[in-house]
Amino acid sequence: MxxxxxxxxxxxxxxxxxxxxxxxxxxxxxRPRNTLIGGGLGPALIEQVLHLKATGQFDQAVILVRGETGLSHRAASRLVRKIHAP
Structure with missing residues (x-):
């Protein structure tokens, strides 16, 4: 049994x-991971990120991108690294 x-x-x-x-x-x-929330990347955000990168404030640029887009830290870091001045 x-x-x-x-x-x-x-x-x-x-x-x-x-x-x-x-x-x-x-x-x-x-909300799938690493999806953009809100408007995504606008020209104003890209300009701010470029300014922060130019002044050596990479971490602040990553925090800004995370706050505006909702990306994870890793994805925001990659994105900030890929943004270059024209």
């Missing part, structure tokens, strides 16, 4: 795993 306690335990574990996967899927679909 099958042990009923083991069956109940496995069913509870399976339910927890399914609930966790559903919660993860909902979280990931709310």
């Amino acid at each position: 099958v042990n009923t306690a083991a069956v109940i335990l496995l069913a509870a574990l399976a339910a927890l795993v399914i609930i966790g996967l559903i919660a993860l899927a909902v979280r990931l679909t709310q």
